[in-house]
């Protein structure tokens with residue numbers, strides 16, 4: 330029996346593309362643990378399988394570092410509630426040891442990536458937004474709001 334990661338890689342390998350880009354992402358809402366970083370392991374596994382099959386493939390990881398803070402995670406100080414709704418990238422490091430909140434919680438993850446044999450390119454969602462790389466996609470989404478709502482509504486109970 331083949332592993333499901335292999336099945337996904339087999340399916341992707343049939344596509345006629347110059348290079349496969351396997352993207353993963355993690356919201357930097359606090360400590361990055363095995364529960365919210367599994368995306369990275371899956372994307373890395375698929376990328377490696379594709380390369381084993383002789384396909385050109387790279388794995389990228391996008392830190393969703395511009396999402397808004399929705400709740401104050403343990404063990405952050407309670408007064409961090411003043412940052413609720415603000416993008417992680419603009420919130421200070423809770424221990425004063427890093428440039429900001431994002432760097433503080435990314436460091437432990439990025440420092441062990443090589444130990445786990447993960448080959449990925451780390452990107453910042455915040456920097457990608459600023460660079461304008463998403464602009465055409467955002468425009469497309471705005472132009473197709475009604476169609477997007479219809480598609481979402483097919484898969485959710487509450488419209």
Ligand SMILES: [Zn+2]
Pocket residue numbers: 422423424425426427428432433
């Ligand atoms: Zn820090």
